[in-house]
Each structure stands twice: as C-alpha cells, then as structure tokens.
Amino acid sequence: MKLTILGCYSATPRVLTNPTSQVLEIKNHMFLIDCGEGTQVQLRKHKIKFNRIKHIFISHLHGDHFFGLAGLISTFRLLTRETDLNIYGPKGIKEVITLQMKLADSWTNYKLIFHELESDTSELIFEDDDVEVHTIPLKHRVYTNGFLFKEKEGERKLNINAVKANNINIAYYRKLKQGFDVENENGELIKNSLVTSAPEKPKSYAFCSDTAYKEDIVPIIKDVDVLYHESTFLEKHEKLADPTKHSTAKQAASIAKQANAGTLILGHYSTRYDNLNDFKTEAKTIFKQVRLAKDGKVFNFN
Template identity: 65%
Template sequence: MKLTILGCHSATPRDNARPTAQVLELRGHLFLIDCGEGTQMALRKNRIKFARIKHIFISHLHGDHVYGLIGLISTFCLLGRESDLTIYGPKGIKELILLQLRLAKVYTSFDLRFRESVENKETLLYEDDLLTIHTIPLDHRVFTHGFLFQEKPGDRKLDVAACESYGIDQAYYRKIKQGFDFVLDNGEVIPNVELTMDGDEPKSYAFCSDTVYKEDIVPQIQGVTALYHESTFLKSHAHLCDKTKHSTAEEAATIALKANVGTLYWDIIHPDMVTTICLKKRLKLFLRIVSLL
C-alpha cells in the first residue's frame, strides 16, 4: 500500500500548495481520492500515469475537493483515453461534470460512469477479489462522506517443513495456501492449520475529509493501518468548528487514538505539509501537546 499526497491545502491553491487530492496504490489499483484544482499537474510532478487511474472518489462537492476533476477528464479526452473511468461521489457529481462537458461540447472517447451516493450511511462502493471500498458517513456543511479501503485476507503462508513431513507433493501447495485441508492416501485429513501459518495482515486506509468531530465513525475505522483526518483548526480556534463543520488537530488525534489506528496523517501547523505520527510511539504525547495550543 502506497499513499501519495498530491495536495492538502484548504479552500484555495497557492504557489507551493494545492487543494485536497491523494493517490492510493493498493493491490494493483491506483485510486484517486478527491481532485482539487491542479491535481493533474501534481500527478505529472509525481510521475503517476494517467492511464492507471480507473476509479476516482470524491468526498463532497466543495470546490477545493472537486474543481480539478473536469480539467483532468478533459485531458483524458485530449490524450485519447479508451479505458473506462468510474467516478464515485455524492449526488450531484454527475450533473456537475456532464453539464461542463456539454457546454464545452466535449465528448469523451471512453466510457464515463458515475456511482452517486444519496444516503449518508456506510455503503459498499466497490469490491473485487482483493479489496473492498466503503463510504464513511461524515458531517460537513454539504453532503460528505469519507472512504475506507480494505484489503481482503490473502493466502496463508505455507509451512513447507510440515508439508514435507507428511510427504505432500508440491502440486498441492497452492490449494493448501488457499485454506484447504489435505487428505492423505489412507484417508486421514490433515487440518489446514497444521500445514500453514497466518498470512500478512490485510492493510487498510481510511480517508476522512472535511467533517466535525464525529466519534461514531470509530467502530468502522477501528484498527486501520492508516487514517487521514482533516484538522483545520488548533484548539485555540475550536469555537469555529460548529460554524464551519471542521475539526481541530486534537479532535483528529482523539479519533485516531480511540480507533487504535496505526498511523495518522493530518494537515496542521503548515497547511502545505502533511505531518505523520506513529500512533503506538507518539500519538498520546502529541495529543497532550496540541491540547495546549
């Protein structure tokens, strides 16, 4: 799993900072999450191939999360893209994009699909043999949801010594790794747990964009490998959270702590920089520090 932060600056772009956009590489997929102004330039700067992006996830329709999308789609057209593109987002995303394409008389050279969410509740958006993607209900000034990317458990690890002790031919190894028991010639069944070990822990990533402090998301993101949670304000400006429907750095850290996440990413202090905190080593200390700011 690889996360590339293309931008995290709120509201307006700057010469050294772009609005929200991220690329998550997971199990051979390249997912674009939000698409603020200048996203395609950031993609080029990070040498990310446009053709690999087949799924785009938009958290909400505020400009700093979506205004780069029409430009990116237009570039896809100019480049002669042929592969399908699916856009996931709140109701209205289809109208927003198709209206701009129609008025500009732009016609896509590829199949452009939309999957709109109409209810702010946990919903399965995507699933294949390797992973699932669900929405995370959030609370902002407009309809908003985050996204939870989760790997499915992979194959178990083969205990070669155990297999050899039973004289099992290598031709059966793949089935055993997939979780099947093995039957010896005499009819004895060897349980899979005696022939394998636990595989790698499935990775997961939770993206929680603009939202007020919302503790009821904790069960859904419990134990995720990594969490991105917005943190527009420090505690000294916490009084602005209710009005703007944003969170403080302390609240983002509290969510991460309660959910026992592995790593927290959030935009704080320097709006053009994302700071990383390792939960198990430093998050409690950080939470004490930001509570004083």
C-alpha cells in the same frame, strides 16, 4: 500500501500549496481520492501514470476537493485513454461533469461510470477479490463522505518444503491456500496449519475530510491502520471549527485514539498557519503516533 499526498491544504490553490488530492496504492489498485484544482499537474509531477487510475473517490463538491476533476477527465480523453473510469461522489457530480462536457461539445473515448452517493449510513461502494471500499458519512456544510479502504484477508502461504515432505499432490495446493486440510498421496489427512502459514495482516486506510468532530465514525473506522483526519484548525481557533464544520488537531487525535488507529495523518490545514509542527504537537497530547501530511510526501505502510 502507499499513500502519496498531492495536496493537503484547505480552501484555495496557491503558489506552493495544493488543495486536497491523494493517491492510495493498495493491492495493485491506484485510487485517486479527491481532486482539487491542479491535481492533474500534481499527478504529472509525481509521475503517476494516468492509466493506472481507474477509480476516483470524491468526498464532497466543494471546489478545493473536486474542481480538478473536469480537467482530468478531459485530459484523459486528449491522451486517448480507453480504460474505464469509475467516479464515486455525491449526487450531482454526474450532472455537473456532464454539463461541462456538453458545453464543450466534448465526450470521452473511454467509459465514464458515475456512482452517485446519497446514503447517510456507511455503505460498501467497491469490492473485488483484494479490496473493499466503504463510505464514512462525515459532518460538513454539504453532503460529505470519507472513505475506508480495506485489504481483504489474503490466502494462506504454502510452506513448500513442508508440503513436499508431506507428499501432497499439486492439485490440492489451491485448497491449502484457502485454509482446508487435505489428503496426501498416502491417504493421510494433513492439517492445514502444518504446511501453511497465515497471510499478511490486511491493511486499512481511512480518509476523513472534510468534517466536524464526529464520534459516530469511530465504529466504522475501528482499528484502522492509518487514519487521515482533517485538522483545519488548532485548538486555539476551535470557535472557527464549529461553524465551518471542520476539526482541530486535538479533535482529530481524539477520533484516532477512540478508533484505536495505528497512525494518524493530519492535513487540510488552514493557510493561516505557518508552522505545521504545532498541529503535531497538539495532536500528540492525545494520541502518540501522529504524522503530518505535506504536498508531495509519500507514506509507505508495509
């Protein structure tokens, strides 16, 4: 599991900082999460192949999280993309993207599939053999979802020496991987655990931005391996966090602690702060395993 931060600042793009966008590589998927203005240039900078992006998740329709989407869709067309593109985001996202295409008398050569979200409870919005994606209803000034990406439990791994020593026919390998006991060539029942080992523990990533402090999300993200939680403000500006429906570093850490997260990544910093280490210091008073998002930073979680 690998996370590339394309942008992690709040409000507006600036010369050296970008609004929210991330790429999550998980089990051969490359998910784009949020798409602030300039995201397509950040993707180019980080040499992320456009064609590998098949699913884009948009948390909410504030500009710093989605003003780069229309341009990205348009660029995909200019580059003669043919691969389907799925877009998950709040109701309204289809109308606004479609209107922009209509006014430009434009279209896509590829299939553009919108999955509009409007539920206030967590729902499963994507699933295949390898991965599930669930929404995390957040509390912001407009309808907003975070996203929980979960690897599925993989198949058990064959211990090929043990399999052969036990004289098991290759036709049974599939069943072994699925965890079944099987009969060998001599008609003996071989216990699965004798010839296989457990798969790697599936990993999970929760993206929570933008949101006020909201304990309701804890059960949804319980035991998540990596939690990205916004921390627009430091505790000393908590009075700003409340009306703007954002969180402080301390509040983010409290959610991480309650959820028993493995690692907390902070981001969505207000541009008023020069020293990001203050966010880390503050969060660490509550929760130990804290890391700071920075534009261009790559986190490998293996």
